[in-house]
Amino acid sequence: MSASQRYRIGYALEPKKVKTFILPSLVDHAARHGVVLVPIDPALPLIDQAPFHCILHKLYDPNWIQNLHEFTSKNPTTVIVDPPDQIQSLRNRISMLDAVNRVRIPGEFDLGVPKQVAIRDSDGLNKKNLDLKFPAIAKPEAADGAAASHEMFVVFNAGGLEKIMKENKSPMVVQEFVKHGGAVFKVYVVGDHHVKCVKRRSLPDILAEDEGDSDGGVLPFSRISNSNEAGDVNEVEMPPREVVEEVARGLRKELKLRLFNFDIIRDFCKNGKYVVIDINYFPGYAKMPDYESVFTDFLLDVVQNQYNPHQL
């Protein structure tokens, strides 16, 4: 294929995501390498907007999924990044971490997830014999991209948990708080070849004394690590490259996804064991260094090698 070959990559994203991800610097870089990024109107049949060598998407509306299914059944050579069925496991905070438990690490380090339990309502809470230590973090079970899915609570006691379950009608996941030194590592994965780890500010380590600052045993917080400023993050040491790559490789294989990031911390009470606390589909890649060239290389790899997620 000649260097001037134009590959058409359709993208179906929320307007907010288009603003933060489809930046002119990406569109220009991609175009210089023969990759044309084309906006998709998810409400119109894909067949009328084709052809596409590849479709990128982060939309969950059932009509869109149906549109995509109908298109792929007639156009099996268009690569879908990623298939909706595969993305589904990341839309729930229990199933997303199941993948971590399936990862087998040949190396010399421990990997796990926080001890956690799903509580569907306040009746469920009464029935459950909670075998969890406080402080804990309560998170909405649904990771559906809504602002509310990032609204969380530090919980200091059983009374606090009861208060949350009464006030919030939606199912929650309660995890033991892991003492990790106030820094979280975000590992961005793009296809088979690119893995980038960055350090972000996290919740500071919570002490039993902090209960005094809480409202009835509860402290709300949201999007604590969602900033690009690493400047004021403390001195916690970055995880070694081999660890980051090994976990990324394992998760890529288990999730059968090409675009995701995961949040990993170190449990200071368990010898620095690595603990994955969150996995996000198609995160904010524009914050990643050199995202324009990384993404363009990924798209070229996808369309030139037509690789199938089941072979990942």
Ligand SMILES: O=P(O)(O)O[C@@H]1[C@@H](OP(=O)(O)O)[C@H](OP(=O)(O)O)[C@H](O)[C@H](OP(=O)(O)O)[C@H]1OP(=O)(O)O
């Ligand atoms: O908005 P951004 O660029 O900060 O990206 C968000 C991600 O931030 P990160 O790259 O991990 O720092 C963010 O990651 P966290 O959950 O904050 O760890 C999510 O991936 C979020 O998507 P959603 O709201 O869960 O669907 C991402 O939001 P969308 O851009 O997909 O709406």
Ligand SMILES: Nc1ncnc2c1ncn2[C@@H]1O[C@H](COP(=O)(O)OP(=O)(O)O)[C@@H](O)[C@H]1O
């Ligand atoms: N089990 C935990 N122990 C300690 N801190 C946690 C734990 N779970 C989450 N956190 C803190 O809360 C932040 C948000 O939690 P996360 O599950 O990543 O939600 P979101 O999807 O909104 O990013 C994390 O970046 C980290 O600072």
Ligand SMILES: [Mg+2]
């Ligand atoms: Mg997170």
Ligand SMILES: [Mg+2]
């Ligand atoms: Mg998340």
